Amino acid sequence: MDLQKILEYNPVLLAFFATLFTWGVTALGAAMVFFFKKINKKVLNSMLGFAAGVMIAASFWSLLKPAIEMTEESGKTSWIPALVGFLAGGLFLLIMDKILPHLHMGLKVDKAEGIKTSWQRSVLLVLAITLHNIPEGLAVGVAFGALASNPETGALAGAIALAIGIGLQNFPEGAAVSIPLRREGFSRLKAFNYGQMSGIVEPIAAVIGAYLVLTITPLLPYALSFAAGAMIFVVVEELIPESQRENESDLSTIGAMLGFATMMLLDVALG
Numbered sequence: 001m002d003l004q005k006i007l008e009y010n011p012v013l014l015a016f017f018a019t020l021f022t023w024g025v026t027a028l029g030a031a032m033v034f035f036f037k038k039i040n041k042k043v044l045n046s047m048l049g050f051a052a053g054v055m056i057a058a059s060f061w062s063l064l065k066p067a068i069e070m071t072e073e074s075g076k077t078s079w080i081p082a083l084v085g086f087l088a089g090g091l092f093l094l095i096m097d098k099i100l101p102h103l104h105m106g107l108k109v110d111k112a113e114g115i116k117t118s119w120q121r122s123v124l125l126v127l128a129i130t131l132h133n134i135p136e137g138l139a140v141g142v143a144f145g146a147l148a149s150n151p152e153t154g155a156l157a158g159a160i161a162l163a164i165g166i167g168l169q170n171f172p173e174g175a176a177v178s179i180p181l182r183r184e185g186f187s188r189l190k191a192f193n194y195g196q197m198s199g200i201v202e203p204i205a206a207v208i209g210a211y212l213v214l215t216i217t218p219l220l221p222y223a224l225s226f227a228a229g230a231m232i233f234v235v236v237e238e239l240i241p242e243s244q245r246e247n248e249s250d251l252s253t254i255g256a257m258l259g260f261a262t263m264m265l266l267d268v269a270l271g
Contacts, residue, residue, distance in 0.1 A: 015144035015210040016203055018163035019137050023199040025167040026133075029174025030195025033188050039179045042251050047172030048243035049252030052235045053259025054169040055136075059235075061267040062162040063139060063228035066146070067221040085225025092226070093135065093233040102128035105176060105242055122181055122194055129177050129198035132238060135230030136166045137202030141209025142223045148214050161266040169259065170199060 032039075064082055072078045101114040103124035112124050143159035178195030182188060209227070213220050243252035 011144045011147045011214060012141075012207055012210040014147070014159075015141040015206040018140050018144060018159070019203040019206040021163060022136065022140065022167040022170050022202050023196070026170040026174040026199030026202075027192075027196035029171035029176075030178040030192050030198075032175040033178035033182045033191045033195065036179055038183050039175060041246055044172070044176060045243045045245070045252040046255040048176065048239055049255025050259035050262075051169035051172055052239040052243060052252075053256035053261070054165050054263040055231045055235050055239070055259075056256070057260040057263035057267070058139065058162055058165050059228040059231045061264055062143060062158060062165075063224045063231075066158070067224040067228075070150075070224075071221045081221035082225045085222040086229035086232075088222070089135065089226035089229025089231075090233040091229075093131075093230045093237075096131060096134070097233075097237065100127060100131055102131055104128050104238060105180060121184070122186065125177055125181065126194050126198050128238070129173055130201050132234035133170075133173075133199055133201045134205050135227055135234060136170075137205030138209040139227035139231060140166055140202070141206030141211075142213055142220070142227050144206070145210035145213030146220055146224070149217055149220060157270040158267060161263075161270040165263040165266050166202075168262065174199065 064086065067082050067085065068078045071081050097113060099114055101112055101117040101119055101124055103109065103112040103121060105125065105128070109121050109124065117124075140159070140163050143162045147155055147159065174195045177198050178191040181191040181194055186194070209223065213223050240252070240256075243255065
């Protein structure tokens with residue numbers, strides 16, 4: 001199938017297929033529970049740092065930069081949509097963080113955030129990963145939704161690069177859910193199911209994001225910046241702190257540098 005035919009597909013459908021891929025990589029990471037009962041802390045910190053680096057790079061190269069360029073091309077003040085959307089995305093995740101019950105890795109149940117609940121630790125752990133998969137799915141959806149107003153090969157390549165980058169950093173996230181659950185006594189199959197379930201929100205968020213962009217075209221720069229703000233919130237609030245536990249900051253920092261470089265390479269080379 002040539003590139004022109006791909007561009008003729010509905011962007012919402014393309015976003016859905018792209019996030020099926022990212023969900024699949026989450027499941028692949030969760031499948032590590034079939035081979036390991038525990039994960040080396042140094043390895044985990046490096047992978048989480050890598051995930052943080054990918055998300056930081058994607059926030060700028062794939063989301064904020066295109067939002068600014070689109071606004072400049074329309075003759076409007078370039079920084080307004082980027083600033084408003086970015087802060088709105090962070091605020092949205094902050095509100096979700098305060099409402100949705102969830103538990104970060106390595107913490108006891110009494111340290112759960114959000115509305116107080118009697119839900120089991122396993123559910124709270126999955127919800128923590130699910131919460132930060134929302135902006136990832138939204139980012140991919142908005143990037144593919146942008147193809148409707150910019151059906152160029154470069155825009156398509158950039159959206160694909162973003163999906164690949166998000167998929168790469170989903171691998172450690174899947175493992176980071178399933179392997180700790182196995183250590184807590186869950187069967188391998190049940191731990192895997194919980195791990196892969198954390199990624200199911202990405203196709204849902206992607207379809208919503210792509211549809212909104214198609215429905216309200218002027219919203220595109222704001223939507224791109226919104227996704228960037230939400231992703232940066234996740235990085236600063238969750239990924240970086242979790243990757244630097246137990247004084248392993250050097251490895252997580254190296255991982256973050258490699259993740260940023262990988263995503264930058266994908267976006268610049270493909271986009």
